[in-house]
Amino acid sequence: MSSKEWPLWEVFIRSKQGLSHKHVGSLRAADAQMAIDNARDVYTRRSEGISIWVIESKQVTASDPDESAEFFEPSESKIYRHPTFYNVPDGISHM
Amino acid sequence: MTTQEAFYSYIVRLGDDSLILGQRLSEWCGHGPVLEEDIALTNIALDLIGQTNNLYELAVSIENKGKNIDQLAFLRLEKEYENLLLVEQLNVDFGYTIVRQFFFDVYRKLVFEALCNSSDERLAGIAEKSLKETKYHLKHSSEWVIRLGDGTEESHRRVQEAVNTLWKFTDELFFQDEVDQNVIELGLGVDNSNFKVTWDSHVEHVLTEATLTIPSNSWQHAGGRKGIHTEHFGYLLSEMQYMQRAYPNMEW
Structure with missing residues (x-):
């Protein structure tokens, strides 16, 4: 018996057209x-789905959790970047 | 034999093939070689049990004696099951399970393709639905036959051994008796002799790609369609029938 493990893959599913x-x-x-x-x-x-993507996990480059302070916190105080001044018309979903 | 009796037997045999293979595959539940394959095998088992359900429902409505499908599935005696001997063979290991599945899937896809044109609309409907499932089963088993055959020395040895052992159950896929003659004449069932050549060439093609060889030994086993089973069948039945026999008429 071989004890080698198969590589890990990340799975992405599209649940329906348009998403x-x-x-x-x-x-x-x-x-x-x-x-x-x-x-x-x-x-x-x-x-759950109509289309599947897979990618080998080692191909994914992730941000460094130790850098999360300089990466993410500066944007927290900049609420003017949210497009909250627009009215979204009825019938527009997935916004 | 009346047409009704022949058609009934024909449908029950189709259902028996699905039921017994589904039962065998479900033995893998919790024992698969890897988690992903454990789920794949039990998905296939569930597809097969679902097909059984549809086929037995059709059978009891043809027979019209007020039976329910649990009686068909769980309360017949060994000799009253007329499944192919191939499907009752032991799982042994993953290689055997895959080879058994592959031989069956190639055959079953051809059966369902032809049954889509059955003169009985209900059967044609079941065939159409089951064909989609079977195409996936065949893709799954074919890919594994190739991976294992053309894999490591050990996987090649094991899967070749499975081919050698199970080959003697493959002629029976093309068994015919008066049940078949009756349903073929009326366009209800399929003439499986029409696709023997296709089965042979498909199987040969995949086995060749898998660097496996077809055994030259020509002795062939038969008897399943007459209710004469191999020794493993009694054990399978006792496990499968236990609940319904211990708690008659139980439902869930």
Whole structure:
């Protein structure tokens, strides 16, 4: 028995037309095709999606949690950056 | 044999194939080689049990004697099940399970494709729905046959052993008797001899890609369609029927 583990993949599912793919979780698979198949079995068994993306987790570059103060806090005080002065017409969803 | 009896038997056999393979696959639940595959195998098991449900519902309505489908699934005796011997074979290991599934999926896809044109609309409807599921099962099992066959030395050895052992149950996929003759004549069922060549070439193509060989040993086992089973079947039934026999008429 080999004890080598398959690489980890991040899974993104689009739940319906017009929406973007959303990160739903991760899984292990030997290659991209198996990752797609596994994602289908693990994450869409209750009709959650119509399209799947996978990407090997090691390809993801993440921001450094130690830098979160300089990264994210400065924007907290800049409420004028939120477009709250516009009225969104009725019938526009996903805003 | 009346047409009604033949059609009933034909549908029950289709349902028996799904039920017994579904039961076998469900034995993997919680024991899959990896979490993802555990879910994949049990998804397939559930698809098969769902097909059984639809087929048995059709069977009891054809028979029209007021039976319910639990009686068909859980209260028949061993000789009254007429599934293919292939589907009752033990899981053994993941390689065996995949090879058994692959042989069955190739066959089953051809059956459902043809049954989409059944003169019975209800059966055609079940075939159409089941065909989509079966196409995925076939994709899954084919990819695994290739991965395992063309994988490591150990995976190749194991999956070749499974091919050698299970090959003797493949002729039975094309078994025919008066049940088949009856339903073929009326366009209700399929003439499986029409797609034997397609089955052979599809299987050969995938096994070749997987660097596996088809055994030259030509001896073939049969009997499932007459209710004569291999030794593993009794154990499967006793586990599968336990609840309904211990608590008659229970529902959930």
